[in-house]
Amino acid sequence: MTKLRLAIVGAGPAGIYAADILLKAERKFDVSIDLFEQLPAPYGLVRYGVAPDHPRIKGIVSALREVLDRGDIRIFGNVRYGADITLDDLKRHYNAVIFATGAIRDTSLDIPGIEAAGSYGAADFVSWFDGHPDVPRTWPLTAESVAVIGNGNVALDVSRMLAKHVDDLLPTEIPENVYEGLRSSPVTDVHVFGRRGPAQVKFTPLELRELGELRDVDMVVYDEDFDYDDASRAAIASNKQVMVIDRVLQAWRKRPSANNYASAPEPVERASRRLHLHFWAKPLEVRKDAEGRVSSFVYERTRPDGEGGVVGTGEIREVPVQAIYRAVGYFGSPLPGVPFDKRHGVIPNHEGQALHKDSNERVPGVYATGWIKRGPVGLIGHTKSDAMETVRHLINDQGSWWQPSDPSEESIPALLDARAVRWTDLDGWHRLDQHEVARGLPHGRARVKVVPREEMVQVSRAE
């Protein structure tokens, strides 16, 4: 029986689901899969993107863990494709490769002043609060007023993490350095800005509603943003998700908050922090002080153009802030030897089969799945259907697989050892996992993450 030796690069949900689906698929050949991951721990953005106070989602880790724990997929952690292992290596030892490398960088936002000190990408902040080993340990949390640009769930995560009182994060797995950093934050006001209206946001209702449950944080929405046009009314009437979002926002309009305390029927206790949602706000400029630090955010009021878009009204507003976070999307990174679509930040592909950039011809043996295949949108569940499509093609393409000169399984650890790569395996991940859980136990916490890469590797390799 023929055997498919498959390399998968990236042990996020997309890579793990692809391996699982292939192993369970009906096929006429044996399979042996090696999963390469640049970090010493698997699970990609589930570990380093999903916010620590979303343990329900982190529960997906249990499903992914079950797949790895079956033991029929080899995992090589702390191995970076492009540095520790190359496309030529893969061609020598495998029949095909699936890239599942996701997206970790921020999309740029080209407005004047965006490079100011105190202006950050959401992805970097997320990596910091989730304890990613490759970002600095400290984060400058010195601003009292902060702007967050974007109307998707990442903007909500960033705003919530900034506004939430840090002791309410204690039961979660936030690393110690993150707890200490957030504890010193003097923040009082977080302003979230979106270009379009409340009926056009990309938030999901659950994540939006959660903001209203934050202790000692007032939600502030502004009546002027709710003058709906026909398209907005139609969206609310026809889409259940938009309807719920509208209902949540309308409830906040009625709540006593910073902008209507005076009209409250009875005196109300003021929260010490406020989270403002501003709609119809097109980013124009980040203004700086004499030292080059963020001093304000300038935007233009927009209005609906009647065709689902917005146009500027010419009305310019300025909000004093000392920090800005742009949460306008993630972006994939190019991989050496593999075609890359610079505009969309993905591997050009047809249903997961990689394509040459200019000719659109198939690149034999090379596949993509997850965010590096279709761009950084969609939830973890979507990576499963993605993987099904990619794996279907991989199975049907048997005639165009590579013919490796050394498909032996022993060749891979030997190759990595010869290059002095300190790779980790599934047992190593179990050691790190247990170590983190044990660190959390005395404090009643689910786990305390190990952040420095060197320490992760040492614990994993029991060095």
Ligand SMILES: Cc1cc2nc3c(=O)[nH]c(=O)nc-3n(C[C@H](O)[C@H](O)[C@H](O)COP(=O)(O)OP(=O)(O)OC[C@H]3O[C@@H](n4cnc5c(N)ncnc54)[C@H](O)[C@@H]3O)c2cc1C
């Ligand atoms: C801030 C944030 C919050 C989110 N919250 C939720 C949520 O609450 N619920 C939900 O369902 N979805 C959420 N998502 C979406 C979810 O994280 C993605 O749908 C999913 O992680 C995409 O999976 P992926 O495997 O394609 O990419 P990733 O999860 O990014 O995995 C890619 C893996 O590839 C590895 N890799 C990259 N380059 C290399 C290389 N050169 N060599 C070796 N390995 C490499 C990376 O280290 C990573 O482990 C969130 C996303 C973000 C950004």
